[in-house]
Amino acid sequence: MLLEVRDLSKVYDTGFVKVSALKEISFKVKEGELTAIMGPSGSGKTTLMDILGCLSRPSGGLYLFQGEKVNLLSERKLAEIRNSHLGFVFQSFNLLPQETILSNIELPLIYKSIRRSERKEKAIETLSSLGLKDKINNFPNQLSGGEQQRVAIGRALINNPYLILADEPTGNLDRKTGENILKIFADFNRKGKTIVLITHDPFVASYCSRIIHLEDGRIVKDEFR
Numbered sequence: 001m002l003l004e005v006r007d008l009s010k011v012y013d014t015g016f017v018k019v020s021a022l023k024e025i026s027f028k029v030k031e032g033e034l035t036a037i038m039g040p041s042g043s044g045k046t047t048l049m050d051i052l053g054c055l056s057r058p059s060g061g062l063y064l065f066q067g068e069k070v071n072l073l074s075e076r077k078l079a080e081i082r083n084s085h086l087g088f089v090f091q092s093f094n095l096l097p098q099e100t101i102l103s104n105i106e107l108p109l110i111y112k113s114i115r116r117s118e119r120k121e122k123a124i125e126t127l128s129s130l131g132l133k134d135k136i137n138n139f140p141n142q143l144s145g146g147e148q149q150r151v152a153i154g155r156a157l158i159n160n161p162y163l164i165l166a167d168e169p170t171g172n173l174d175r176k177t178g179e180n181i182l183k184i185f186a187d188f189n190r191k192g193k194t195i196v197l198i199t200h201d202p203f204v205a206s207y208c209s210r211i212i213h214l215e216d217g218r219i220v221k222d223e224f225r
């Protein structure tokens with residue numbers, strides 16, 4: 001089992017009021033799944049992604065990643081998991097505007113102290129697989145939204161992570177471009193990559209073989225397609 005959450009909860013304490021973002025949810029994700037976590041705004045899906053991505057700790061319950069109890073890990077160990085085993089794709093792309101596409105996609109490899117020549121070779125190979133080899137010296141503002149998201153996907157994939165987490169990855173794209181991005185995710189999933197998509201859009205969820213529906217911090221339906 002790649003990941004498992006048991007009775008997971010998350011409470012935010014503002015000092016004036018406590019807000020329960022997640023309420024004792026439980027599920028498992030196997031290797032090779034393409035899963036959508038779907039729900040309206042305020043349902044808790046981004047909070048859940050932050051926990052699955054080791055960006056936030058739950059208030060209660062248990063999160064296991066590859067059998068390891070994430071709740072109990074040090075900040076340093078959590079950073080190691082994020083850098084080596086997880087890949088992130090965001091709605092806003094999160095590319096560094098002052099860096100070339102090549103430099104942006106190399107970034108995760110720098111954190112792993114990989115030699116410059118090897119980084120460049122791997123980055124070019126990844127960009128080529130996404131149809132962007134001729135853009136390596138361009139800057140993000142010289143690319144279309146779809147091209148920027150492909151760069152973000154390449155950056156997420158370059159470390160060959162066990163899990164890719166994508167938060168509303170087509171939210172800033174038109175329907176046709178968004179569909180092309182979803183086809184890229186589906187293609188990598190067919191090659192064995194485990195992907196969890198966070199979305200409010202049924203069209204995005206339709207590309208997934210499993211949909212976990214959240215409402216008010218609870219799972220209301222978990223369907224396999």
